[in-house]
Amino acid sequence: SKTPVRVTVTGAAGQIGYSLLFRIASGEMLGKDQPVILQLLDLPQAQKAVKGVIMELEDCAFPLLAGVIATDDPNVAFKDTNVALLVGARPRGPGMERKDLLTENAKIFTVQGAAIGQYADPDVKVLVVGNPCNTNAYIAKETAKKFGRVKEGNFTAMLRLDHNRALSQLAAKSGRSVDSLKSLVVWGNHSPTMYADYRFVTSNGDNVKALINDEAWNRDTFLPTVGKRGAAIIEARGLSSAASAANAAIDHIRDWVLGSNGEWVTMGIPSDGSYGIPEGIVFGVPVITANGEYKRVEGLEIDAFSAERIALTLKELEEERAGVADLLA
């Protein structure tokens, strides 16, 4: 049988962690023949809750679960890890400014970036879920870089939930099944400024934008619905989305590791300068994945409306980057 893959999950005692760990252990992320070892990180005060989750993992008797460790030490959690899901982050508290949130999280992701940079498997695939996820991924990448072991491109951020939310809205509006929809892109930051771009989407050979044929729907309904979906779920459920976030994290890593079969998926990846995105910024773009690597879809036409939306989400990311610059100096 295969050598177990080490998977680190931070914020393991949290809501998303609770929806994520059981699916990883059952083989939904890395394959039904791939044993996994879970390396769970959380804060000291959350260790008791992590123990409880581990008891439940044991009680599932998952055949693929080859081991579990729990720790509050990032250097232990990231040791030799092959896949790292950075879920734990400081939530916005009452009266907390955006700047404070950025700074508090910058501290967490510098520590974790340093641990990954020194102790993880050099080919580790990192996905940041904890918000602000693009900038947290940027911080971890910039810190890890100093150790010269892990490629910058291995640090990614989760835009897949926005992608999946957009797919569902498009399916409902067009009357086509979700799995028939190909070539959606979500550009930019995982925030309400993200730009879900349906211009290239096809369903069984038909262009879905032409099929919907309603420009006002795009601007007034589709983009706001996808952009504000997180807030709508908090309003309805009284808690933030967790199962759908965990599901998107699984989709992101599964496609990166096992391939997307030629289809486009959205990943937040460090820019190489394409599409006018400054190099190094972690930005949602379309990619095709194969053999454990992602490749950007290049050369897409950017029309005036798209250019405007991409500039808006880029501006937000540049401001976030400026807000943490002194911490990375």
Ligand code: NDP
């Ligand atoms: P959740 O598990 O609900 O969320 C964790 C993070 O994921 C938050 O930053 C959240 O952002 C983000 N996120 C990304 N996408 C989504 C989405 N679509 N919907 C909801 N959240 C999303 O938080 P909990 O408070 O339940 O758990 C956090 C855990 O992390 C706790 O156990 C805490 O102890 C731990 N933690 C660990 C740290 C560490 O290991 N060093 C540091 C800080 C916390 P948003 O806040 O915007 O919803």
